[in-house]
Amino acid sequence: MITGAVKTLDGTPLPNVQVSNGLDVTGTDPDGRYALPDRPNQRFVFLTVPAGYVPADRFYIELQSQTSHDFTLTPHPPSATTDFAFVQITDLHLSTERRYLPADLAQDLAQIRREVGDQIHFIVASGDLTAGGKREEYEAYLQTLAGWSCYHAAGNHDDDADVQGQHYMDHLGPLYYSFDYGPVHFAVYDGEAHLRDGTEATPFAYVPTAQDTWLRADLAAQDPSRPVIIINHFPWGDEFYAQWRDFPVVATLSGHWHSTRRCADGDAIHYNTPSLGFGGIDQSPRAYRLCTWADGRLHSELCALVPQGLFPGISFRPDNTAGPVKHRAEDPTASLQLRWRTSTGGAIHKAPPLVADGRVFQAIKNEDQAAGNGLVALDAHDGTWQWTHATNDAIKNAPAHADGRLYTATVTGQIIALDAATGGRLWSRPLDYPTRRWVYSSPLIHAGRVYAGMSSHMVALDPLSGEEIWRRADLGPDDWLPSYPSPAARGDYLAVAFYTQPTSLAVLAAATGATVWRQRGDKPNYIYSTPVIGPHDTLYATSGGDLRAYHLTTGELLWQSPIALQRVQNRPALADGRLFVATGSGALCAFSAQDGAELWRWEVETRAPLFTPYARQGPTTLSAPTVASGRVYIAGADGYLYVLDAATGACIDQCDLGVPLAAQPTVDENRLWVGGSDGSIYALAIGN
Incomplete structure (x- = not known):
């Protein structure tokens, strides 16, 4: 004993x-x-x-x-308080050699202290504390966090050097444990416990272990009225959460995917938070989550870490939304004049505005609460409010439009049809297992069908009723990593692409979903963008480190040209025999659509890599380009809209909107619309 x-x-x-x-x-x-x-x-x-x-x-x-x-x-009276606050940080990947160094962590902690230090009682670090689980990394981690009260959880990188987790335990103690703070019980879970006893499993999947026996006993020992928050590196779904529904779990905090997602699940909210030290895989800015327990519930604010002075007067909190703006540069330029600006009531990240039937339709999201998620319709001419359709969860990409109807998908896989004139819901259909869904793609309406979903659950639906026509569940095992590529179609062929899935690119029979051809999803074949289908049945896609052209019906590789994408998921633009591709290294490149020859390259001069995956420093992140009337329009995280000559790449003009821009601009005749990270739609007149 x-x-x-x-x-x-x-x-x-x-x-x-x-x-x-x-x-x-x-x-x-x-x-x-x-x-x-x-x-x-x-x-x-x-x-x-x-x-x-x-x-x-x-x-x-x-x-x-x-x-x-x-x-x-x-005795520590502050931890007995009824109300309290803490910060969640995650996926530091702290190294003594590269990418995220102790000095970087110290800088970020100093910014957190400046912004919320007077509010918070402790920090929760939810895994991937280190780059590789090395002893020297743990030592640097503890040294840099000295003076902070911090609760730690292990991630998959924290046992890279030692699968048994000995290095973690030597420095931080048990891999799983619990603690009480105020009226709340916190349980820290070890998501790779099965590896410690040699159990093989799909990477990062939930596998039951003896730890679950401990957690059940731990939760059963609590007062039934005490709310519970579970901290776990991995953002699993019902395969993990369902067994704890007998207990008053009100929230889970996770990381791992370097992304943002809020998922409502009965009485619980599952919060996934992006990396502290560098841009997210879903192109979220690096961030921390401010959590406040007040009024008997958890309140969340996702706070982007934007370098001081980059956008004076703007506070990036919550989510990607800017706060009160004291100054905004709205001076007209030779080719772009601001006509109106309207706040949407939510956050805008990469979802471009859709313009149809005299209206601008914008997907909005809120990674902290239900309010601010959904679709908004504005008058395209003057920006006046038309309607809002609220959803429980975020919409990450643009809707599709046809025959007076809109089709959209929430991040949790709810496919919704709306009346475009009124915003009234016509039907909705959930994909299976909403807690496991990470839908970042847009639906497609083509040939009398709505196509939507992910590799593990791709469906064709009847646009009038929402009834399922066909389903594919074999293109990937799960929604692993946020994947923006959306379906594209021509005639009888449907092209689907998935980032980091066993099938990276496939062409299916649009009517039946049967495979025409498919490309394996190993790393050199990762697909980063929605496929573009051009003349002569040519399919273009950014794949691995290349821009590639395939024959639509056979899958034959016609040509490929190298390009440094830096993992950005920007759709190429095709116009007048040229392909325009924005990279994560601050370049916009034009290629010949016929043979892939690079025609010109333009590079942004500013340095604001807010939305570049894995980047902390470097050139400004660029949006996907839009081409119209011989010009290329592209938005930047530096707050500028750039106008380039499509033939030469010469920069004709630039317009400072004063807020970071991640979404692709939309152009229709002589008007341009773009969503800003302050949650506003900007409409600009295009001059000569």
Whole structure:
């Protein structure tokens, strides 16, 4: 048996304190004493630090190296408060060699302290704390975080150097544990526990382990009215969450995918947060999440880490939305004059505006709360409000339009048809397992069918009723990583592309969904953009480090040209025999659509890589380009709209809107519309 006591510094026993050996859970008796079975292969005995206390030393004891199994706690009144706040950070990938260094972490922590330091009580770091789980990385991590109260969780990179997690445990203690703060119980979960006993599984998948026995016992030991927040590196779905619905879980906090998603799931909200140190895979800006417990519930603000002084007067919080703007550069230029600006009531990231039937339709999102998710319609001429259709979850990309109807998809896989004139819902159809869905693509309406979904659940639906015509569930195992590529079609052929899936590109029979041809999804063949179908049945796509041309019906590779994409998921534009491709290295390139020869290259001069995956420094992130009347229009994270000559690449003009731009501009005749990260639509007249 493992026996010991929990007491204060003056020797006062503390009853009803929860103690565990990693499997069994017990509470201390009136004398502060506990007894637990001595289980094999258990390294620690640890306690759930109760609200109102902090450990005098550590919350865990090494069973092999420490003879005393007594814990000492110190009163800490701030942790007994009814209301409190903390910051979630995740996916630091801290290294002593490259990309994200201790000095970078120190800089980010200093910015967090400046912005919210007077509000928060502690930090939660939800995994991938280190780049490779090396001892020197853990040492640098702890040294840089000195002075902060921080609760740590392990991610997949934290055991790269040691699958058993020894390096993590040597520096940070148990891989899973719990603690109380205020009225809330927090449980930290080890998402790779199965690897420690040699169980093989699909990478990053949930696999039940003995840890689940501990978590069930831990949650069962709580007062049934005490709300629970689970911290886990991996943003799993119902395969993990469903078993905990008997308990009052109100939120989960995760990372791993370097992306943003808020998923409402009954009484719980699942928050996924992007990387602290560099741009997200879904092109979210690097960020932290400010969490506040007040009024008996959790409030969230996703706060982008934008370098000070880049956009004076703008506070990037919450989500990608700018706060009050004290100054905005709206001076007209030779070719672009601002006509109106209208706030949508939500955030705009990469979803471009859709213009049809005299209206501008804009997808909006809110990664913190339900309000601010949905579709908004504005009058295209003057920006006056037409209607809003609210959804429970974010819409990440543009809707499709045909015959007076709109078709859109939420990130959780709800396919919705709306009346374009009124915003009234005509029908909706959920894809299976909404907690597992990460739908970043746009639907496509073609040949009397609506195509929507992801590799693990691609469907063709009747546009009038929403009834399923066909389904493919074999193009990928799950919605692994956010994938913006959307379907494209011509005649009897439907092209679908998926980022980081076993099938990266496939052409299907549009009527039946049968495979015509497919391309494997290994890393050199990753598809980063919606396919573009041009004349002579040529299909163009950005793949790996190349721009490629395929024959639509046979899959024959016609040509490929190298291009440094930097993982941005921008759709190429095709016009007048040229392909225009924006890279993540600040370049816009024009290629011959016939043979792939590079015709010209333009490079942005500013440095605002806010939306570039894995980038902390470097050139400005550019949007997907739009081509009209011999000009190329492209937006930048530096707040500028750029106008280039399509034939030569010469920059004709630039217009400063004063807010970061990630979405592709939309052009119709002599008017341009673009969504800003302040949540506003900007309409500009195009001059000569």
